[in-house]
Amino acid sequence: MGILEVKDVGKRFGGLQALGDVNLSVAENSVHAIIGPNGAGKSTLLNCLVGKLIPDSGSVMFDGQSVLGRKPYEINQMGISRVFQTPEIFGDLTVFENMMIPCFAKRDGAFRLHALENVGRERDLVEKAEQMLIDVNMIDKRHMHTASMSRGDKRRLEMAMCLVQEPRLLLLDEPTAGMARADTNNTIDLLKEIKETRDITMAIIEHDMHVVFSLADRITVLAQGTPLVEDTPDKIKGHPKVREAYLGEAH
Amino acid sequence: MFGLNKKDTTLLIAVAFLALCAPFILNPFPEGSSLAQFNAGYPDLMQRFVIFGIFAIGFNILFGLTGYLSFGHAAFLGVGSYSAVWMFKLLGMNVLPAIALSVVVAGLFALLIGYISLRRSGIYFSILTLAFAQMSFNLAYSVLTPITNGETGLQLTLNDPRILGQSATADGGIPVTNLLPGIEMRDTFTMELGPWLFQFNTGYYLCAVFLLLAFYLSVRIFRSPFGLMLRAVKSNQQRMYYTGLNTRPYTLAAFVISGMYAGLAGGLMASMDPLAGAERMQWTASGEVVLMTILGGAGTLIGPVLGAGFIKYFENIFSKINDSVLHGWFGFMPDGLENALVFVSHFFVGKSWHLTLGLLFMLVVTFLPGGLVEGGQRIGRLFRRKSAEDAKSTDVKPAE
Numbered sequence: 001m002g003i004l005e006v007k008d009v010g011k012r013f014g015g016l017q018a019l020g021d022v023n024l025s026v027a028e029n030s031v032h033a034i035i036g037p038n039g040a041g042k043s044t045l046l047n048c049l050v051g052k053l054i055p056d057s058g059s060v061m062f063d064g065q066s067v068l069g070r071k072p073y074e075i076n077q078m079g080i081s082r083v084f085q086t087p088e089i090f091g092d093l094t095v096f097e098n099m100m101i102p103c104f105a106k107r108d109g110a111f112r113l114h115a116l117e118n119v120g121r122e123r124d125l126v127e128k129a130e131q132m133l134i135d136v137n138m139i140d141k142r143h144m145h146t147a148s149m150s151r152g153d154k155r156r157l158e159m160a161m162c163l164v165q166e167p168r169l170l171l172l173d174e175p176t177a178g179m180a181r182a183d184t185n186n187t188i189d190l191l192k193e194i195k196e197t198r199d200i201t202m203a204i205i206e207h208d209m210h211v212v213f214s215l216a217d218r219i220t221v222l223a224q225g226t227p228l229v230e231d232t233p234d235k236i237k238g239h240p241k242v243r244e245a246y247l248g249e250a251h
Numbered sequence: 252m253f254g255l256n257k258k259d260t261t262l263l264i265a266v267a268f269l270a271l272c273a274p275f276i277l278n279p280f281p282e283g284s285s286l287a288q289f290n291a292g293y294p295d296l297m298q299r300f301v302i303f304g305i306f307a308i309g310f311n312i313l314f315g316l317t318g319y320l321s322f323g324h325a326a327f328l329g330v331g332s333y334s335a336v337w338m339f340k341l342l343g344m345n346v347l348p349a350i351a352l353s354v355v356v357a358g359l360f361a362l363l364i365g366y367i368s369l370r371r372s373g374i375y376f377s378i379l380t381l382a383f384a385q386m387s388f389n390l391a392y393s394v395l396t397p398i399t400n401g402e403t404g405l406q407l408t409l410n411d412p413r414i415l416g417q418s419a420t421a422d423g424g425i426p427v428t429n430l431l432p433g434i435e436m437r438d439t440f441t442m443e444l445g446p447w448l449f450q451f452n453t454g455y456y457l458c459a460v461f462l463l464l465a466f467y468l469s470v471r472i473f474r475s476p477f478g479l480m481l482r483a484v485k486s487n488q489q490r491m492y493y494t495g496l497n498t499r500p501y502t503l504a505a506f507v508i509s510g511m512y513a514g515l516a517g518g519l520m521a522s523m524d525p526l527a528g529a530e531r532m533q534w535t536a537s538g539e540v541v542l543m544t545i546l547g548g549a550g551t552l553i554g555p556v557l558g559a560g561f562i563k564y565f566e567n568i569f570s571k572i573n574d575s576v577l578h579g580w581f582g583f584m585p586d587g588l589e590n591a592l593v594f595v596s597h598f599f600v601g602k603s604w605h606l607t608l609g610l611l612f613m614l615v616v617t618f619l620p621g622g623l624v625e626g627g628q629r630i631g632r633l634f635r636r637k638s639a640e641d642a643k644s645t646d647v648k649p650a651e
Contacts (some may be wrong), residue, residue, distance in 0.1 A: 050493065071492070071497070072493050073495050073496055073497050076493055076494060077495045081493070081494075082493045084489075084493075089487065090482075090483050090486040090487050090490060091486055091487065092482065092486040093479075093482060093483065093486055097479060097482075100479060101479065101483050101491075101494060102495075104476050104479070104480070105494045105495040105496045110496055110497040110500075111496070111497050111500040112477075113477060114475055114476045114477050115475050115477040115478070115504075115508075116254075116471050116472075116475060117475050117476055117477075118254060118471075118475060119479055120256075122476070165494070165495070
């Protein structure tokens with residue numbers, strides 16, 4: 001039984017069957033990649049996991065509880081964090097403030113009227129946020145406004161914001177999309193480090209084979225809304241069906 | 252001090268000093284001199300500075316932090332005024348219960364309007380608040396006449412019960428608002444220093460105390476986790492949702508708090524002059540507080556107060572400069588030139604003061620998007636750079 005169990009999930013958009021009976025099981029403390037050509041339904045699947053879309057059929061269980069019908073913030077409070085395709089961070093705030101927000105969300109829940117406390121005096125949380133910034137090598141940028149940072153740094157910060165919440169499952173939506181090679185390698189290194197040093201389960205949706213094969217423990221190949229095969233990276237590489245559906249076309 | 256860092260404490264002390272010494276600072280010109288008309292240190296205007304300062308501070312908590320632009324905040328001010336006047340009619344002339352009721356009623360009203368309006372954001376939110384405020388205005392003007400006294404406005408009469416006070420004074424007049432028996436809002440102590448005349452008014456100082464409290468509270472909110480969340484709402488709501496935060500209660504709390512500030516301002520307004528009219532709720536009044544906040548600097552601590560002072564000064568002082576005053580100024584010039592100058596200036600002062608204000612607003616928004624506060628910061632930086640250049644020979648640390 002995996003930490004995330006997707007059973008028979010289907011989703012239609014009008015006449016288009018975006019997902020048809022998807023079954024997926026993500027084992028705890030593993031890195032599970034979901035790959036597939038454009039339009040395979042990868043992003044739709046991810047949106048069903050985080051509460052942005054509600055599937056027409058099937059069930060999504062996280063740690064024994066259904067996530068369907070819950071709001072994104074409730075799902076996050078259950079222990080699922082999400083990294084977006086284009087980094088979503090608080091552009092008007094400093095790196096440090098960006099880090100404090102998830103810390104408060106983790107401690108205080110979805111809402112708390114803490115209007116008379118002082119951000120800087122929450123020693124425990126400040127320490128936690130700063131330790132996380134040290135871990136991702138961004139502590140020297142803590143007073144910087146995030147709007148002016150490079151894409152790689154934004155991604156790094158977004159990842160740190162997710163990790164500081166100590167999620168049980170981290171969802172990554174094409175974490176290296178649109179990145180320069182150097183930034184991509186940095187991101188892979190960071191993800192590898194996260195995988196080695198933390199007890200965390202990751203589900204990655206990715207286009208870039210280089211990223212997938214250097215990180216994933218298991219890979220699910222999605223084509224036209226249904227899982228084609230699921231196996232270890234080595235087996236996937238040589239799988240004839242995958243070559244046909246994906247590798248042959250895209251790379 | 253007071254849970255603030257050094258910089259904020261300094262700012263608070265500066266505001267306290269300015270508020271307490273306002274009767275001196277705003278009256279720099281000797282009585283009877285030709286410049287005396289620029290003096291703003293009379294009780295009525297000083298009260299207005301402070302009351303609109305409070306109004307704008309509250310508005311800034313919503314607009315400056317969350318970016319939600321409400322075009323209906325005057326409704327809460329109006330509701331606050333009506334509540335306070337009803338307190339004076341039914342209970343007694345003490346201002347404290349009246350102000351307390353204003354804050355509570357405005358808060359509840361804001362909860363209702365905010366709950367509905369905050370279902371939308373951006374321009375739709377603005378339009379919803381505008382619609383609600385106009386509805387309130389029209390209701391107060393017509394249907395709700397038994398409560399609001401319609402066009403005439405709600406006033407005190409000799410027949411009011413005032414169960415804790417008296418319906419009429421011994422000499423048959425309407426009693427006046429007070430803080431404690433014997434301390435009346437209109438009490439003014441006048442000090443003559445040579446040709447200067449300074450007025451110290453009880454009502455003004457009561458307002459000033461409330462301003463300081465309101466300002467202090469707003470500083471605390473700005474520096475709190477709650478304030479950080481409000482800024483996060485402005486920055487990226489998507490990220491907030493996926494970080495486990497529900498944005499709705501945060502924006503609603505900000506809306507109610509700023510509504511309560513408006514109610515406080517309305518209650519104080521009625522306490523200084525116990526009448527309330529529907530025009531206080533009109534959309535122009537809501538627009539004014541938007542102007543004040545943007546002119547002073549939205550999202551800054553002191554900006555809204557500056558903006559409020561600036562606009563109220565213009566409204567009351569510039570509008571007094573009429574043609575005969577202009578003729579007096581340009582009298583030393585040859586007749587033709589004098590008339591020409593008066594003709595041109597005529598469009599910018601007196602009844603046309605709005606034109607000057609509009610031009611200033613355009614200039615500020617175009618060149619100083621951060622408002623007057625940004626202007627001040629730029630000037631400050633200019634000076635600092637100069638002194639840094641002087642000290643460059645000894646210290647070559649890069650500026651941050």
